Amino acid sequence: YFFSVQSSPILFYGVSGLTQFFFSGFNTAIYAIIPDCVEYGEWKTGLRNDGFQYAFISLGNKIGMALGTSLLALILGAAGYAANQQQNAAVLAVMKHSFTTIPGVLWVVTGIVLVFYRLNKKRYNEIVEEINVRKSGFSDEL
Template sequence: TLYGRNADLLYYFKYVEGNENLFTIYSMILIVPSILGAAAFPFVFEKLGNKGHTASLFAAGTGVSLIALYFFSAVSSPIPFYTFAALSQFFFCGFNTAIYAIVPDCVEYGEWKTGVRNDGFQYAFVSLGNKLGMAIGTSALAGVLSALSFAPNQVQNAAVQNAMHYAFSLLPGVLWLITAFVLFFYRISKRSYNQIMSELNAKKTG
């Protein structure tokens, strides 16, 4: 599925920007923001006190950055293009770290609520969701491009180029904003988590 996403990005640079070598530059520029985004999570969480709200903030940042990215080109306006690309990766990696930090909360909550602990299932479910999302997204894009008469290794028609452009930035940007909205309603805060843990520990020691 990661290969499929990379293929989608490569197609964007090859057929929309007109230079597939820009994909290498794009990938290299995202390395540092990836590290910084993951490292920023604990500081943001410390301020907000809620991992869901933290993930929501990072998701919103990803969405806004991707929507802004739609209006720029790596060829004609490289500075804003790569700036928003870097920001989107920064926020995405912060979000990704937040999501995996949320899983233990869900495990403890599930045990507190039902008496059953299911660590393996929770992590497997997140991984499965990622893989399914990538697979469905890539397949859907492939179907749309085929319907619009995509033909490899040649100049594409305007409809195909527009579809690739939307899929690269605008559409995922909107989906990220929806994700941010949903995560805003996450209820487990530092205080409620500590209460859950104290009750679980009391049951185990009692």
């Protein structure tokens, strides 16, 4: 947002690379949580629902992309976007914030939420062990 590839190419590409590095870590962490949630759900309810959780994540992504794209188009239209023309300052500001400030704020919010994620490796291993004990107990009764 504060500099461009034309004015500061080294800074632009350096910061872009750094942010993408952290973005990929965040994105990986979020998808790595799904199997943990499957185990946690089985531990809590006794039912394993892998398919539902993965489908729900996929549905959430699709709804988010549809709503986000629609909202962006609505805001750009309200700011005066016109195809194949020089854009006014309001449209350029919307474009810049849509790809810098807003995603940055949302990733900070995501990071804050992840701080409160309490399922660490130790707790996860305890849950998996308890599930295995339950399963072996059920098979002995049959």
